[in-house]
Amino acid sequence: MAVTASNVRRNRTWPAVRLGLLFISPWLAGFFIFTLYPIIASLYFSFCQYRVLTPPHWIGFQNYIDMFTDRDYFMTSLYNTFFMFIELPIALILAVAIALLLNQKVSGISVFRTIYYLPSVVPTVASAVLWLWVLNPQYGLINRTLMMLHLPTTEWLSDPNWAKPAFIIMDLWSIGGGVVIYLAALQSVPQHLLEAAELDGASSWQRTLHVTLPAISPVIFFNLILGVINTFQYFTQTFVMTSASPGGRGGPANSTLFYALYLFQNAFENFRMGYACAMAWFLFIITLVATLLIFKTSARWVYYEGEER
């Protein structure tokens, strides 16, 4: 009897499923043709010598071996990318701090919120062009200010030691996007917990540390994961801002040659699509590992409401 019943149910649902599939078929076709197929193809190409104009031919692990024997470029780009991870904790602490300040009940607070959020509205390319001038060694806002204060100046993007820190400073300018998310989280911190802590005699610092921060930890976790992924893919800023470098994009002296930029150059300038695919897969793997590691540790510091601890 039971078998017949389930058959009936299947008969009834299958046409509906078919119709549903039919209706999302444009999306499915797009996904299979333009997303899944290229991903699988790129894995295949990563084992090939592929120059785009002629069909790829299999060379085994050669591309992967080449990657790790290329010190000046591949290793440099990897190092430069890892260097940018310095930005993550700074951005995180700053964004949370600003969000805490913007969460105060002060008159005109919405004006401040707007001011801090505004840079995030500026497209990356536009802000890169703007910062070219802010960082300009002679006329730039930063160096002019330092000079007025009789402080030492640096050549920023013209100095291989300062080019990456310059990028970090520039990125910190637009942390408003993160701030808004933290702010939203702060406003949903359970009021009763804060009040209870206050009644127990907790200082405002203790309340922040033991109530507010744990309460927003899922949001910090979310931003951290996004930050890691974005840092691995760091590209637009250097693509736009170092195109005028005497040593070409990624200059000076390859100090801003980030992983994604080098990948791009191999794919579209050096006709080494196979190598670029191998780089892309390696990037995918390290991003995956980093993300998994953060997920693993998250059990220790991320609190979800209603969760038993």
Added chain:
Amino acid sequence: MRRTNALQGFYYCILMALVVAVTGCRRPYDKPGVIRITIWTMWIGHEEQNFKRVLARYHQLHPNIVFNDLGGVGDDTQTIRAIVAGVPPDIFTLSDPSYLGPLAAEGALMPMDRWFRRSHLNASDFIPAGIAQCRYNGKLYAMPYLLDDYALLWNKTLFAKAGLPVRPPKTLSELERDAIMLTRRDSHGNLIQLGLKPLDDPFILCKDFGGRFYDPAHHRITADCAGNLEAYRWYANLIKRLGGEDQVDGFARGFGQDQGPGNPFFTNKVAMMVNGEWNPYWTYRYAPQLKYGVAPFPYPDHMPQMARTTFFGGNLFCIPRGSRHPRQAWKFLVWAQSREAQVLFAGMMNNVPNIRSVLKAPELRHGAPYKREYSKYLDLADSPNGHEFPVLPVTSLYRNQLITAMDFVLYGRKTPQKALADVQKRVQRELDRWQ
């Protein structure tokens, strides 16, 4: 019942999409005998308009040829994608000539030698470097239509102000002396005027020292040859004496755009620069008061035979495999070499004709006030010391590597020997993969 309606609606949508797609593909109606040539070029704005005039003139001479022209294809990978997809234009310009090598090596372009012979063109009529940059492995894969060449521009007023004799440096030691004398700082030690604008690339300098980039007989990259090494050393020393790369590049970041009144040469921020033949016209347009001169790039003191060294770039036209009208496209390229076509386009673009006899054309040399200095570029184009970058499948990588190598040297990260040896090794290895 409801299901059938939904299905019908779905099929109806698909049908509508197809109808729209098909009507969009309809070809324009042409009279019989008319041939449409699709041509993609890198030119935009004003220059695109100039090229449209050239096409209009050709259409006037050959009314059955109609051009579908698309300008602004500054990204050659767009064209490459079109070739791979099997829908290439009939003829196109290479915005970055570095792509000629890989395209030719991969068989994406029509070889032109047979057509060249049949059309009674004569290679000796061409500026040698101009036609050499169209050949890959001895075979012709592109045709030039106007060239660029490079010379030294020097600011007469700044020379006089610095107490220097008002004549351009002839040798590299004179250039170095003048560049240092013409470099000025404010009270804080910041640069306010640089004697020589930093070079965009070291190629002309390498050639000046008798350097070579490639040995075709042995299929060898010659990045680390003695001449290149000397060139790198000379330039690194010059930059050091001008204040070091940090400072020089930091100053250069304040330069305005080259095309426009903000060009550092027009605003007295640099006293000399090595640049192309379009500058006399730009000067006339953006800085008409500027007193300047054009002179050949100086030669090393011990190598007077290197006088009048220049380096060429140019506009290259290619016919891709899969072009629907290769012969008609070729005929246009043959016409482009005629005196009329060369004078017409060079007159509008202020570039250098690639046919030697046209260099003397009075139409190009007289008229507007800037023509006098522009003529010097025309004279220089016929110099026996004119060079081009070799056409290789790895040209793009090679050029970038040489430029980055200079960067490493200027920042003191590598010695010239080490930097060039690294380029040698890396580019040779890459080249070997193509053979």
